[in-house]
Amino acid sequence: MKKAYVSAAILGLFLLTPSAHGDLPYTTHPSGPVCNEGTETPPIELTWMQLPEAGSVVKLGSPLVQISIANNTRAGLRVRVILAGALDEVRETLEVGEAVVQPGAKSTLTVDLSRFKRDLGTLRFSGRMVAKGFARPERGGLVSDLAYSPYAYFHKEGGRLVAYRSDALAQLFRAGDFANRAERQRRWAATRGLRLGGIGVLGGGLNLTDDDGGPREGSVR
Amino acid sequence: MSAFGRNLRFVSMGVALALAAGEARAANQEICLRYPVETIDSGLGVDFEDHYALNDEVWPYWKARGAAYQVLDPDTGAVIQQDYASNDNGCFMLPEEDIPAGGQVEIAFYLDSLILDHVRVRTRDGGTANCNDDPFADHSGEPDYCKPIVCLGMSGVLEGTGKKYFDFPCSQPEVTLQALSAYPLYWWHHFDPAELDYDFTVTVRHENGCDPWEAPCSNAGWDDALGDDEILVNIDDETEDKFRQKFLVGHEVGHSLEESYQFATFGTTHYLYGSYDLAGGGDACSDGEESHALTSLEYTSAAIMEGFAHFLSADAYNDHNDSTGRFTYYKDALGFPRDIRLEGDPDVNPAAPWESNRFAQRACTPVAANSGTELDWLRFFWDLHTEGGGADGEHLSLFELRVDAAFQGTGWTNQNGYDLLQENVCEGEPAAQAFQEDFLAFAGEDDDLGGNGVKPTAGAPSCP
Numbered sequence: 001m002k003k004a005y006v007s008a009a010i011l012g013l014f015l016l017t018p019s020a021h022g023d024l025p026y027t028t029h030p031s032g033p034v035c036n037e038g039t040e041t042p043p044i045e046l047t048w049m050q051l052p053e054a055g056s057v058v059k060l061g062s063p064l065v066q067i068s069i070a071n072n073t074r075a076g077l078r079v080r081v082i083l084a085g086a087l088d089e090v091r092e093t094l095e096v097g098e099a100v101v102q103p104g105a106k107s108t109l110t111v112d113l114s115r116f117k118r119d120l121g122t123l124r125f126s127g128r129m130v131a132k133g134f135a136r137p138e139r140g141g142l143v144s145d146l147a148y149s150p151y152a153y154f155h156k157e158g159g160r161l162v163a164y165r166s167d168a169l170a171q172l173f174r175a176g177d178f179a180n181r182a183e184r185q186r187r188w189a190a191t192r193g194l195r196l197g198g199i200g201v202l203g204g205g206l207n208l209t210d211d212d213g214g215p216r217e218g219s220v221r
Numbered sequence: 222m223s224a225f226g227r228n229l230r231f232v233s234m235g236v237a238l239a240l241a242a243g244e245a246r247a248a249n250q251e252i253c254l255r256y257p258v259e260t261i262d263s264g265l266g267v268d269f270e271d272h273y274a275l276n277d278e279v280w281p282y283w284k285a286r287g288a289a290y291q292v293l294d295p296d297t298g299a300v301i302q303q304d305y306a307s308n309d310n311g312c313f314m315l316p317e318e319d320i321p322a323g324g325q326v327e328i329a330f331y332l333d334s335l336i337l338d339h340v341r342v343r344t345r346d347g348g349t350a351n352c353n354d355d356p357f358a359d360h361s362g363e364p365d366y367c368k369p370i371v372c373l374g375m376s377g378v379l380e381g382t383g384k385k386y387f388d389f390p391c392s393q394p395e396v397t398l399q400a401l402s403a404y405p406l407y408w409w410h411h412f413d414p415a416e417l418d419y420d421f422t423v424t425v426r427h428e429n430g431c432d433p434w435e436a437p438c439s440n441a442g443w444d445d446a447l448g449d450d451e452i453l454v455n456i457d458d459e460t461e462d463k464f465r466q467k468f469l470v471g472h473e474v475g476h477s478l479e480e481s482y483q484f485a486t487f488g489t490t491h492y493l494y495g496s497y498d499l500a501g502g503g504d505a506c507s508d509g510e511e512s513h514a515l516t517s518l519e520y521t522s523a524a525i526m527e528g529f530a531h532f533l534s535a536d537a538y539n540d541h542n543d544s545t546g547r548f549t550y551y552k553d554a555l556g557f558p559r560d561i562r563l564e565g566d567p568d569v570n571p572a573a574p575w576e577s578n579r580f581a582q583r584a585c586t587p588v589a590a591n592s593g594t595e596l597d598w599l600r601f602f603w604d605l606h607t608e609g610g611g612a613d614g615e616h617l618s619l620f621e622l623r624v625d626a627a628f629q630g631t632g633w634t635n636q637n638g639y640d641l642l643q644e645n646v647c648e649g650e651p652a653a654q655a656f657q658e659d660f661l662a663f664a665g666e667d668d669d670l671g672g673n674g675v676k677p678t679a680g681a682p683s684c685p
Contacts, residue, residue: 037438037439037463037469037472037473037551037552040262040462040550040551040552040553040559041462041553042261042262042462043263054394054461084280086257086388086390089377091280091388093280125390128392130259130392132273132281145263146263146273147261147263148259148260148261148281149259150259150394150461151257151259151392151393166392166393166394170393175391176390176391182373182375185327185373185375186373188293188373189371189373190361192359192360192361193359193360193361193362193363193368194329194368194369194370194371195346195368195371196371196373197332197370197371197372197391197393197396198372198373198390198391198392198393199372199374199390199391200373200374200375200390200391201374201375201377201390202328202374202375202376202377202387202388202390203386203387203388204377205385205386206280206282206386206387206388207386208253208255208279208282208386210253210310210384211272212255212272212282212283212284213272213273213276213279
């Protein structure tokens with residue numbers, strides 16, 4: 001069989017997916033991407049009521065945060081929500097509660113962050129948290145969907161809880177070093193031309209195993 | 222207290238601290254890095270999310286396979302050790318003698334991974350530029366795109382034996398993207414390491430990937446500012462949904478793997494598609510106002526391109542022996558439940574035709590000889606790969622089957638890609654010919670043979 005090696009006539013062009021419904025030969029397509037994958041609405045969505053955007057920041061008088069649960073399916077769902085928090089070296093999970101969410105509707109659950117065993121006023125670096133929802137049919141049964149909220153971050157300022165999302169973490173709170181305790185470390189990253197995505201205390205012993213649930217192929221994991 | 226007493230007290234404290242430090246450094250430390258990952262395409266029925274659904278207390282921590290790291294002295298910032306963590310488990314050893322007094326270290330976690338010593342996967346931001354690929358180099362003065370993203374974590378006292386698991390101390394979207402990108406590349410290479418031995422880089426950007434177009438996009442391809450062995454994956458995102466869809470990221474990274482194979486094998490940067498001109502077929506076979514879709518009737522050249530990327534994503538996230546394996550589709554417009562069974566049903570459910578094999582043939586009217594759907598091709602490649610429980614070492618062979626076929630004297634534009642594949646499986650390299658029996662069985666219309674409805678321009682699937 002002959003292999004006709006296609007010439008690299010368009011070497012250098014950004015050769016991504018072609019334009020929709022176009023009939024130009026691909027060698028004359030304009031450079032640049034047009035493929036709009038990933039437009040789906042998730043079956044269930046967990047969002048932070050007070051933190052709708054990646055740049056959101058809010059000051060709360062009490063450590064209560066609301067989690068919105070949207071059911072985008074055509075069936076009623078019973079959604080159990082847990083909250084995982086990383087507070088310096090502490091990794092802790094809180095049971096938030098359960099909500100029945102009708103098709104196309106939303107429900108809200110509230111969680112009190114003072115339930116964490118760690119005193120939020122003693123945090124060295126921004127606490128971070130993610131909510132996880134297990135959705136079952138309204139009348140019970142196996143879990144049908146699973147979803148996570150975006151991560152959110154928090155620390156205490158005076159008597160108030162400041163909560164924020166990822167863009168604010170990076171732009172307003174020194175990537176988690178909100179109290180400016182790690183200037184040397186931040187300078188270390190900056191002088192090497194590194195972008196600091198976050199800074200914090202490593203977990204005090206995550207109770208994990210070598211099995212992270214990854215898929216198996218054949219009989220090998 | 223006298224001066225002597227104070228000195229004695231200090232000496233005692235010093236001895237105690239030294240003993241404590243000695244105890245802390247009493248063992249080599251095996252440190253394992255994990256990504257905190259958030260996903261929204263739950264994929265129940267596949268292994269990863271089954272695991273997390275059934276284990277309430279298990280956080281979404283994925284192994285940081287091949288992740289670059291540096292261990293730092295917490296007092297001086299001096300680098301004690303730097304390398305890439307294990308491909309298999311994201312772990313590395315820190316020798317006892319290298320642990321500073323006091324037993325604590327800082328770790329710089331990079332969103333840069335090296336898979337099997339020759340595949341770089343990294344998450345970056347900004348306009349493209351040629352970079353020093355060594356994450357440990359000094360990147361000051363380089364464009365933003367070249368600046369590695371790091372997370373810095375301070376450890377407690379490292380003591381005792383047993384693995385120490387640490388999560389990346391940051392969790393912005395790029396961490397999830399790094400995990401979702403590195404995993405499929407590890408998976409596809411893990412089972413064919415001796416064959417896929419060429420060097421390439423996959424760089425993933427979360428935002429600003431689609432400047433020429435106002436709409437956000439997801440795609441994979443070459444960029445004129447980069448070397449041809451670097452494939453850029455854009456997961457541009459206005460809704461915060463895309464970066465959390467593992468099947469979507471797996472699909473785009475799948476394209477990047479095809480492209481890197483193509484460049485390594487043929488030395489060209491043509492991509493392997495024509496256009497997405499649709500072939501009609503009625504409402505059930507439309508693109509739902511997208512440029513193409515899982516069930517839209519397309520030229521086979523386009524349906525094969527997208528169906529193969531779907532397959533690569535599904536392959537990464539499903540056990541071959543799992544009859545409930547599925548691909549979670551990521552577009553809204555079609556409206557059907559987006560959890561697509563990989564094993565299609567031979568029986569037809571008129572209310573849910575996507576559950577059946579031979580979707581195009583059964584749901585689209587008419588079906589031109591040179592057209593097909595991504596769904597049928599997804600199942601076709603899935604069947605080829607998983608027949609008999611799946612041959613783990615055949616990833617390269619599938620690339621030879623699929624990508625080589627695109628270079629049989631044609632530009633792989635709007636045309637019947639099936640014929641090119643069949644020619645390749647009949648007359649191509651031995652690795653491609655190894656699929657011949659299954660290929661001919663899974664093509665065509667014979668449900669007893671697992672027919673997926675992909676078929677030649679004329680006649681039944683066959684070799685001359």
